[in-house]
Amino acid sequence: MISPKEDISLLEREPRFEDSFCSIQAVPKIPKIQHKETRILVSHARRFNDEVVRPLALKTDLHSFEDPEYLPWDLVKKANEWGFYTMFIPKLFGGQGWSLPSHTYVIEELSSACVGIANVIFVHYLGFMTCLASWNMPLVNRICRDVAEGERTGNPCLITLAITEPGAGTDVEEVELVDRGRVTCLAEKVKGGYIVNGSKIFISMGHVSTWHAVVAYSDLKKPSENTVILAVKTGTKGFSFGKHEDKMGQRACCASELVFEDCFIPDDCVLCDSRDFHNSPIRSTADLVNQLIHYVVEVTRASVGAFGTGVARGAYEHALKFAGETAVDGKLLINHEWAQIMLAEMYKNVIAARLAYVEANYSNSLNGGVLNFLQIKPVYYYMKFVPQTVIDLFVVPFYKTKIFNWFMRQVFVEGQSVEAQHRCSGWSSIAKFFGTDMGMKNSQMALEMMGQTGLRHDQGTEKILRDSKLLQIYEGTNQLNRLNLFNCLIARNVSQARVFEE
Numbered sequence: 001m002i003s004p005k006e007d008i009s010l011l012e013r014e015p016r017f018e019d020s021f022c023s024i025q026a027v028p029k030i031p032k033i034q035h036k037e038t039r040i041l042v043s044h045a046r047r048f049n050d051e052v053v054r055p056l057a058l059k060t061d062l063h064s065f066e067d068p069e070y071l072p073w074d075l076v077k078k079a080n081e082w083g084f085y086t087m088f089i090p091k092l093f094g095g096q097g098w099s100l101p102s103h104t105y106v107i108e109e110l111s112s113a114c115v116g117i118a119n120v121i122f123v124h125y126l127g128f129m130t131c132l133a134s135w136n137m138p139l140v141n142r143i144c145r146d147v148a149e150g151e152r153t154g155n156p157c158l159i160t161l162a163i164t165e166p167g168a169g170t171d172v173e174e175v176e177l178v179d180r181g182r183v184t185c186l187a188e189k190v191k192g193g194y195i196v197n198g199s200k201i202f203i204s205m206g207h208v209s210t211w212h213a214v215v216a217y218s219d220l221k222k223p224s225e226n227t228v229i230l231a232v233k234t235g236t237k238g239f240s241f242g243k244h245e246d247k248m249g250q251r252a253c254c255a256s257e258l259v260f261e262d263c264f265i266p267d268d269c270v271l272c273d274s275r276d277f278h279n280s281p282i283r284s285t286a287d288l289v290n291q292l293i294h295y296v297v298e299v300t301r302a303s304v305g306a307f308g309t310g311v312a313r314g315a316y317e318h319a320l321k322f323a324g325e326t327a328v329d330g331k332l333l334i335n336h337e338w339a340q341i342m343l344a345e346m347y348k349n350v351i352a353a354r355l356a357y358v359e360a361n362y363s364n365s366l367n368g369g370v371l372n373f374l375q376i377k378p379v380y381y382y383m384k385f386v387p388q389t390v391i392d393l394f395v396v397p398f399y400k401t402k403i404f405n406w407f408m409r410q411v412f413v414e415g416q417s418v419e420a421q422h423r424c425s426g427w428s429s430i431a432k433f434f435g436t437d438m439g440m441k442n443s444q445m446a447l448e449m450m451g452q453t454g455l456r457h458d459q460g461t462e463k464i465l466r467d468s469k470l471l472q473i474y475e476g477t478n479q480l481n482r483l484n485l486f487n488c489l490i491a492r493n494v495s496q497a498r499v500f501e502e
């Protein structure tokens, strides 16, 4: 018998294999009580589904067709009452501080009932993640305290991310492409701040949000090296809302145009300025801006994978119910072998999609991703058990210092290794395109099984299909995410391979 040697050097020849060890590497590092936290949160989401989402999902969809001016204030108020907008904001910033990696399971749960309403809640965390990734702690603190205050007073305060422009969607998501795109949102440096001109489109929840993390450029000829991320508050002079889109699905969640006309944003509202990176001795400015954008999408693409998983599950549940209640050729559909095969396929799609976002989660939270810091056991337990007043007294003043911000950026932006970035970003792309493709696939299969019944609005199944398609487009189209996977996890092993070449 030849026994295995204590030698893993051969694995170095094929790093792809190591990349799929995220969960094995992460499990020993997970704080024990996190499992309980996740169960509590999923149960909370299930109750919210029963009491709020299911009674309102179809009504809201229909209402939005009758009244194209509909904005989801009613849903936002409900979600605010149920604590969803501060749930995953760390106690460091006055939030409830539930473990961030649990958010994907909550997303799946809500999306299984209505992905449009799930997005009314979770696109706020896309804005929050952008703020967090800047590591501009005083400004993140200011914005998050507004969110917490909004929850206390019943006046919801939400955050958006505004990056897409009328002439540039995919291009602005990738720093390698942005110099080729037609970006027009100009942020001119003036004394004490920036003057912004231009517009953003398809910004989820724009009209009903208070803070907007706006990506603009101080030089439109070379945006990759001149990116600024500004925190703009609704009501700021020179900032207004244009139309909101009359779109195919997820109609509960508005997609807004933001318009900037000589809008002055003071320096203390600059989340991140690529000039801060100009002096990095190790990496180019474009590289660091790329790192920052990937830092955000590493988390948010996994979240969209969870949206897709939830949709796949919702469609499966509709098909299962129908098959259990409907007789075909004298026996229940569920007892026909062809239906059993279809249901088994749909079930498998849900489980496999879930595994993909869970693996991405492990990578983000415990293997060098943006959530790593809060998951380190001493930090996790400190934040969990130390009362808010103590955190506010002893930690908050400390992190408002410039040196602390500099330190956080060194460790978490400049300090993230290229390997970690590639692993986290590659896995998030897998979770995103696989989860959302499965959402689409199961929606189609459910409609196939249900025949004409599935096409009726009052059944809710055709709505799942309409909602599902959008997931393949936002957070980077699924084509872009496939290219990103190739770029992050495949190209490095093939010396001649190039991605995004002109």
Ligand SMILES: Cc1cc2nc3c(=O)[nH]c(=O)nc-3n(C[C@H](O)[C@H](O)[C@H](O)COP(=O)(O)OP(=O)(O)OC[C@H]3O[C@@H](n4cnc5c(N)ncnc54)[C@H](O)[C@@H]3O)c2cc1C
Pocket: 123, 160, 161, 162, 163, 164, 168, 169, 170, 171, 173, 177, 201, 202, 203, 204, 205, 250, 255, 470, 473, 474, 475, 476, 477, 478, 479, 480, 483
């Ligand atoms: C419902 C909804 C909500 C949204 N919410 C937000 C939001 O909150 N904030 C925000 O900033 N944006 C948001 N967006 C915008 C979204 O991120 C963009 O739609 C997305 O990035 C795609 O851009 P695009 O639609 O302009 O497509 P395009 O970039 O025009 O792409 C068109 C096609 O070309 C392909 N393509 C483009 N470039 C390449 C390339 N280099 N290689 C190969 N194929 C390529 C794409 O895959 C796609 O198939 C939202 C969009 C939707 C639909």
